[in-house]
Amino acid sequence: MAEIICIIGNKGGTGKTTLSHMLCQGMGLLGQRSVCVLTDTHREPLKPEGRRYLVADARTREALGKVVDKLRALPGWLGVIDGGGNRSEMDRKLYSLANLVLLPFRDSHEDMRTLISDLETFPRAWAIPSQWPTNPWQQEAAEKTLREHLGRHADRILQPVSALSASKLLLQKDIPAKLPTPLGNACRALAYQVLDMLEIACEAPADESEDEGEATGKNPSEAAAPSSAEAFDSPADTANRSSTRH
Numbered sequence: 020m021a022e023i024i025c026i027i028g029n030k031g032g033t034g035k036t037t038l039s040h041m042l043c044q045g046m047g048l049l050g051q052r053s054v055c056v057l058t059d060t061h062r063e064p065l066k067p068e069g070r071r072y073l074v075a076d077a078r079t080r081e082a083l084g085k086v087v088d089k090l091r092a093l094p095g096w097l098g099v100i101d102g103g104g105n106r107s108e109m110d111r112k113l114y115s116l117a118n119l120v121l122l123p124f125r126d127s128h129e130d131m132r133t134l135i136s137d138l139e140t141f142p143r144a145w146a147i148p149s150q151w152p153t154n155p156w157q158q159e160a161a162e163k164t165l166r167e168h169l170g171r172h173a174d175r176i177l178q179p180v181s182a183l184s185a186s187k188l189l190l191q192k193d194i195p196a197k198l199p200t201p202l203g204n205a206c207r208a209l210a211y212q213v214l215d216m217l218e219i220a221c222e223a224p225a226d227e228s229e230d231e232g233e234a235t236g237k238n239p240s241e242a243a244a245p246s247s248a249e250a251f252d253s254p255a256d257t258a259n260r261s262s263t264r265h
């Protein structure tokens with residue numbers, strides 16, 4: 020059975036879609052097989068070519084049911100469901116079916132207020148700071164705001180995902196053949212944190228330096244990573260392949 024991770028929260032713009040794709044890309048770079056599941060009816064599916072993960076379109080209730088059933092039948096896979104936002108009923112449904120639930124929030128009072136309410140609604144969920152400042156002064160101010168607003172939930176806050184302009188490349192319909200190294204490193208760090216929470220064994224990622232480059236194609240240390248130039252629409256093939264790859 021696949022592990023299912025949902026990225027939800029009652030507010031738009033917190034980074035749910037970006038984190039879903041970064042997490043899947045990072046899983047792929049760490050040699051894990053993952054599927055990024057789109058549920059947001061305001062977004063179009065992205066092309067799978069060049070990504071380290073598969074993509075699934077689950078914008079209708081029926082399609083979501085099918086994708087989840089398919090994932091359940093795939094041992095060793097990871098499904099990351101991008102919740103879409105502003106849909107309490109959908110968030111509750113995703114929460115109930117997920118093994119791990121993430122609630123992204125930014126360095127803003129409004130995000131933190133919404134987060135507190137979501138943390139109370141979803142007691143198993145973890146908060147993940149997103150688009151976090153990298154400048155030391157801004158970072159210090161953000162951490163102060165976080166302590167003031169979220170102090171009593173401190174044990175449910177994960178390591179932040181930094182603001183990284185290259186992250187938007189993963190949300191392009193077609194992604195460039197070569198992705199910037201800092202993006203790959205951020206994806207790996209996020210995926211490693213999540214795999215650790217799911218108790219999935221994986222070697223700690225070593226950051227690549229700029230000159231090594233971050234190709235989306237294979238490199239020797241990633242030989243086990245899946246080829247992702249396919250959509251998540253062929254259950255029989257996918258299931259067969261997964262059983263032969265272990």
Ligand SMILES: Nc1ncnc2c1ncn2[C@@H]1O[C@H](COP(=O)(O)OP(=O)(O)O)[C@@H](O)[C@H]1O
Pocket residue numbers: 030031032033034035036037038103104149150151180181182183184186187
């Ligand atoms: N880590 C990040 N660094 C920089 N920009 C980000 C990051 N995460 C998200 N963004 C930007 O913030 C905006 C909202 O992100 P998105 O993932 O679409 O949020 P949501 O899905 O929660 O509505 C987008 O413009 C996206 O490019």
Ligand SMILES: [Mg+2]
Pocket residue numbers: 035036037059101103104
């Ligand atoms: Mg979104």
